[in-house]
Every structure is written in C-alpha cells, then in structure tokens.
Amino acid sequence: MTLRLHRLLAPLSLALGLVLLGPAAARAADGEATLNPSEEFALPDWVSIKIGGLDLSINKAVFYVLLATALTTGVMIWAARRMAARPTGRVQTVVEMAFGLMRDNITRGNMDARMAAKWFPFIATLFLFIWFSNMIGYLPLPTNTTHTFDVFGLEIPSFALYAATANISVPLVLALVVWISYHVEGIRAKGFLPYIRSWVPAGVEGFMVGPILAIEALSHFVRLISLSLRLFANILAGHLLILFMAGGLVILLGMGLFGSLVLGIATGTLAVAFFLFEIGLVATLQAFIFSTLTAIYLGGAVAEEH
Amino acid sequence: MDLILITAQVAAETGETAGRAIGLGLGTGLAALGTGIGLGFIFGKTIEAVSRQPELRGDIQSIQWLGFALTEATVFYGFIAGLIAFFV
Numbered sequence: 001m002t003l004r005l006h007r008l009l010a011p012l013s014l015a016l017g018l019v020l021l022g023p024a025a026a027r028a029a030d031g032e033a034t035l036n037p038s039e040e041f042a043l044p045d046w047v048s049i050k051i052g053g054l055d056l057s058i059n060k061a062v063f064y065v066l067l068a069t070a071l072t073t074g075v076m077i078w079a080a081r082r083m084a085a086r087p088t089g090r091v092q093t094v095v096e097m098a099f100g101l102m103r104d105n106i107t108r109g110n111m112d113a114r115m116a117a118k119w120f121p122f123i124a125t126l127f128l129f130i131w132f133s134n135m136i137g138y139l140p141l142p143t144n145t146t147h148t149f150d151v152f153g154l155e156i157p158s159f160a161l162y163a164a165t166a167n168i169s170v171p172l173v174l175a176l177v178v179w180i181s182y183h184v185e186g187i188r189a190k191g192f193l194p195y196i197r198s199w200v201p202a203g204v205e206g207f208m209v210g211p212i213l214a215i216e217a218l219s220h221f222v223r224l225i226s227l228s229l230r231l232f233a234n235i236l237a238g239h240l241l242i243l244f245m246a247g248g249l250v251i252l253l254g255m256g257l258f259g260s261l262v263l264g265i266a267t268g269t270l271a272v273a274f275f276l277f278e279i280g281l282v283a284t285l286q287a288f289i290f291s292t293l294t295a296i297y298l299g300g301a302v303a304e305e306h
Numbered sequence: 307m308d309l310i311l312i313t314a315q316v317a318a319e320t321g322e323t324a325g326r327a328i329g330l331g332l333g334t335g336l337a338a339l340g341t342g343i344g345l346g347f348i349f350g351k352t353i354e355a356v357s358r359q360p361e362l363r364g365d366i367q368s369i370q371w372l373g374f375a376l377t378e379a380t381v382f383y384g385f386i387a388g389l390i391a392f393f394v
Contacts, residue, residue, distance in 0.1 A: 105368060226379065233382030289375040 040160055040243055041167075041236075044145060060143050064164035068133035076128065102127055106291050111299030115185075119298055122181075126174065127291035130165060134235060134283035137163025138275065161242060165286075166235040168228065175228035178294045183220075186301030195301070227293060234286050238278040245271035329391035337384020344377040 047058040079095045087093060102124040107116045144160035164170045186195045199216035200209055244252075245267040250260045352370040356363050 226383075229382065229386060230375070230379040233386050234379065237382060237385060285371060285375050289372065292372060 040144070040162070040239075042146065043167075046145070060145075060162055061164055061167045061170070063143065064133065064136065064162060065170060067136055068129055068164055071132045071136065072125070072128045075132070098128075099124075101288075102291070106288070106295050110292070110295035111302070115299065115302060119295070123291050123295055123298075126178075126294060127287050130174070130231065130290050131284060131287035133164045133170070134287060135279070137161060137166060137235060137239065138279045138283065161239055163235050163239065165231055166239050168232045171228040171231040174231075174290070175224055178227065178297065179224045182294075182297040182301045185298055189302040223297065227290065231286050231290055234282055238274070238282055241274045242271055242278065245274055326392045330388035333384045333388030333391065334381070337381045341377060341381040344380065345374065348373045348377060 043059040043061055045057040045059050046063070049056040049058065076095075079091055082089075083092055083095075087096075103116075103120055106127065107120045107123050111119065138161065140159035140161055142157045142159055143162060144158035146158075183195075186198075189195070190198060196213070199220070200212050204212050247264070247267075249267050250264045253263065254260070255263060348370060352366055355366050359366075
C-alpha cells in the first residue's frame with residue numbers, strides 16, 4: 001500500500017508544483033517582476049460583515065476554517081455511517097487506525113481512564129480539525145482574489161496555498177481553549193489553592209516555594225505561547241518555503257532568462273521535496289503534537305503529584 | 307553639503323535594512339544550529355535505544371516523534387523573533 005501511495009504522490013505533487021509555478025511564471029512574463037510574498041498571506045474581505053467595531057468579515061482564513069470544519073464533521077460522519085462489523089473498504093481501516101492512535105496513544109497514554117473518557121471527544125476533534133486544516137493548506141485552491149486569470153472569459157482567482165493554521169489567530173484560539181480548560185479541570189479536581197500549590201514539585205519547602213512558584217507560573221504562561229506558536233510557525237514556515245522555492249526566489253532575484261531557468265529548475269525540485277516533507281510528515285506530526293500536549297497538560301493538571 | 311546629508315541618510319536607511327536582514331538571517335540561522343544539534347541527539351539516541359532494545363521499537367519511536375516536534379519547534383522561535391526584527 002505504501003508503495004502505491006508513493007507512486008501516486010510523486011506525479012500528484014509534481015502537478016501541484018507546476019500549478020504553483022504557473023502564476024509565478026505568468027507574472028514574470030508580464031514584466032510584473034515584483035513579487036510580494038506577504039501578498040499570499042493577505043486577507044482581503046470577501047463578504048464584509050461589520051457590526052459596530054466588530055469585524056466579522058468572511059475572508060480567506062475564515063473560508064479555510066469553515067472548510068476544515070465541514071471536512072472534519074462531514075468526512076467523520078460519512079466514515080462512521082458506513083462502519084461495518086466486517087470491514088470492506090480501506091476507509092474503515094484508516095479511520096480505525098486513526099481512532100486507535102487518538103484513543104490509546106494520545107488520550108489514554110497521558111491521563112487516567114475517567115479523564116480519558118471525558119476528554120477523548122475534545123482531543124480527537126482537535127486532532128482531526130488541525131489535521132484537515134493542515135492538509136487542505138497544501139491543496140492549491142482558487143482563493144487569491146487579488147490576482148485573477150481568464151479561462152474562456154471566466155475570471156478565476158489565482159490558485160494559492162493557504163492554511164487557517166498559518167494564521168496566528170486560529171492556533172492561538174485553539175491554544176487558549178486548551179489552556180483555560182486544563183486550568184479549570186485542575187481547579188475542579190483539587191480546588192483553587194491546592195491546584196496552585198501543586199505546581200510546586202514535592203520536596204520544595206520554606207523560602208524556595210516563592211521563586212519556584214513564580215517560575216512555574218511563568219512556564220504555564222509560556223505553554224500558551226509555545227503551543228500556539230509551534231503549530232503556527234511550522235505551517236507558516238512550510239508555506240513560505242514552498243512559496244519561495246516554487247518561484248518566489250527566481251522572481252525576487254531576477255537573474256535573466258538563463259539564470260532564472262537554471263535556478264528555477266533547482267528550486268522547483270526543492271519545492272517538490274519540501275512539499276512532500278510538509279504533506280507527509282509535518283501536517284500530521286503537528287496535529288499529533290498539539291493533541292498530545294493537550295492530553296499531557298490535562299492529565300498533568302489533575303495528577304496527584306507533580 | 308546636501309549631497310553629504312542625502313548620502314548619510316541613505317546610508318543610515320540601508321544600514322537599518324541591512325541590520326534587519328542580518329537579524330532575520332542570524333536569528334533563524336543560529337536557531338537552526340541549535341535545533342540541528344538537538345535533532346541529531348534525538349535520532350542518535352533513538353538508534354542507540356532501538357539497537358539495545360529492538361523489541362521496544364514502537365514505544366521508542368512514538369516518544370522520538372514527540373521529541374522531534376518539540377525540538378524542531380525551537381527553530382521557529384528564532385524564525386519568528388527574526389521576522390519580528392525584520393518587519394516591526
């Protein structure tokens with residue numbers, strides 16, 4: 001199965017790479033040799049919704065969040081409905097594998113059975129949402145409305161790579177939900193002051209309690225930053241790498257026809273390699289890490305000793 | 307006199323841009339140095355552990371990926387700090 005997957009992946013990613021190279025090449029040919037990489041991450045309003053000072057406009061990032069949500073619920077409900085006692089398709093095998101990973105490795109490996117039963121739906125949803133969000137981030141979708149091209153008179157937005165998780169607000173909100181829920185769970189299990197006291201490792205006594213508590217409080221705050229930044233920066237850096245390798249670098253350097261061609265072939269190959277690395281490892285690994293850390297934090301908050 | 311002033315201004319501006327670019331490059335590069343060493347440790351230790359206890363391969367590998375992702379993330383702290391230095 002792995003072999004067949006590999007055979008399928010290589011031409012597929014090559015095609016995707018060419019799709020990526022297309023707009024860049026067209027813009028270079030137009031003499032419009034000013035590529036602004038931050039443009040790929042710009043979020044023009046599609047449907048403007050403004051209530052007072054609140055900006056609820058639908059833009060590219062919102063579209064990707066909605067798409068990931070729809071895919072998470074849609075695919076999982078579809079897979080759940082066609083589950084059979086005697087598995088017939090490959091879908092069931094894959095979903096059961098993912099289920100086993102989420103339930104046994106991620107959730108049960110890091111907390112006791114009662115907590116696991118309570119928090120498994122949350123952690124599994126988190127894993128699947130981040131996974132779908134990362135994966136659709138590597139499909140070129142016609143979402144770049146700043147630049148359009150014509151196909152038989154139809155104005156089609158340029159194909160672009162974007163992911164909801166490459167925008168700091170989405171990982172930050174997910175991290176905030178996790179952060180607040182594990183503190184609430186800890187306070188519920190132990191009470192407010194004992195929970196704060198449980199941050200200090202056993203054996204620390206006397207005047208050292210104060211500084212250690214301050215350090216622990218800082219580390220709890222840093223968890224918020226590291227949890228959100230890890231996911232955000234991983235996906236953003238992956239997208240930037242693919243963007244630069246698949247044409248951005250050639251346009252920025254502008255080394256004439258021959259130089260651009262040589263450089264373009266070299267970086268284009270690298271772009272395919274980075275694309276495979278990102279889609280094959282980073283997308284899944286970041287979803288795994290985020291949910292595993294969630295489980296570790298939740299389990300640690302209610303654990304008896306530190 | 308004007309020319310000297312303009313040259314000085316341009317030099318100051320280029321100097322600032324250069325400083326920002328150095329900040330981004332150096333921040334990400336140094337972070338990558340540390341992360342590279344860390345990743346080498348993780349995979350090296352995994353190979354060592356698996357060769358000592360081949361039957362624990364599955365357990366060791368799942369911890370290895372956890373360590374890999376945690377270590378790998380540190381390069382992005384440098385990268386983000388560099389981006390902040392570059393754009394802000």
